[in-house]
Amino acid sequence: MRFCVSLFWLLSISSLYGQTAREIVQAADSKMRGNTSQAQITIQTIRATWSREMTVKTWMKGTDLALILLQSPAKDKGIVYLKRKKEVWNWMPSLEKIIKLPPSMMSQSWMGTDFTNDDLVKESSVVNDYDHSIVGDTIIDDRNCYIIQMLPKPEAAVVWGKLLVCIDKKDFLELHTRFYDEDGSLVNTMNASDIKTMDGRLxxxxxxxxxxxxxxxxxxxxxxxxxxxRPLDDAFFTTEKMKILND
Known part of the structure; x- marks a missing residue:
């Protein structure tokens, strides 16, 4: 009887931690999104013998709607990416053509960077497409963090075979992420830093x-x-808007 009670207690704790892990991931994801967000971002691609910098502007609403506009360099100015739910489009002004990206392209490099298409438009959902569990604790830049393992759900069409995410326990900041392929090999590591208050949010x-x-x-x-x-209407996130976003 004591063994049965202990087993039940362990299973209950395990279930509780699984639910808590999902809530932690959701809190961290919401921290960077808000209900809507509009951002000005620079992206520098660094290689052994050269580097390249881009500037982009982004608009996001919830987890289903996103627009990304490239503003520089000049040869890429006006390129736009649109996400609506599980569909992603790319507008190429030089070709005057809108291309719908197939799911197979989500794992490919975004504009020659080390980010994937999925990383930038967040086509997959870190909250809904993965099962979450707390697997440990760590300290990053003097901040106590949860280590959360994320494994894709069987039906989820996602890029990664596993994620290990370190999230600050106090402010729910995602500070470190490791991306693994389906064979369990490490592909990318992301480190987050320079914590600041922007628009009232840390x-x-x-x-x-x-x-x-x-x-x-x-x-x-x-x-x-x-x-x-800030208010953003759903009608802002359309293929028609892609063509005139840079006007």
């Missing part, structure tokens, strides 16, 4: 994506400005 403003096994290579994304919870 967030990391610098994100470094570092590919495994590729020395002297990384991509740095820096938030220059961000506004949260």
């Amino acid at each position: 967030i990391p403003t610098r994100f470094e994506m570092i590919p495994a096994g590729k020395p002297n290579q990384k991509t740095v994304m820096v938030y220059k400005a961000v506004m949260f919870n």
Whole structure:
């Protein structure tokens, strides 16, 4: 009887932690999104012998709607990415053509950076497409963090085979993430830093994506400005808007 009671207690605790892990991930995800967000971002791609910088503007509403406009360099100015639910489009002004991205392209590099298409438009949902569990604790930059393992649900069409995410216990800041493929091999590591208050919200403003096994290579994304919870109509996120966004 004592064994049965102990087993029941352990199973209950395990269930509680699984639910708590999901809530922690959801809180961290919401921290960077708000109900809506509009951001000005620089993205620097760094290689052993060269580097390249882009500036982009983003608009996001919830988890289903997103627009990304490239503002520089000049040759890429006006390129737009649109996400509506599980569909993603790309507008190429030089071709005057809108291309719908197939799911197979979500794992590919976004604009030659170390971020994937999925990372930038967040086509998959870190909250709904994965099962979450707390697997440990750690300290990052003097902040106590949960270590949360995220495994994709069987029916989820996602890029990664596993994620290990470190989230600050106090402010729910995602400070470190490891991305693994379906074979369990490490692909990318993301570190977040330069924590600042922007538009009344404490967030990391610098994100470094570092590919495994590729020395002297990384991509740095820096938030220059961000506004949260400003009204954005669903009608803003359309393929027609993509064509005139840079006007």
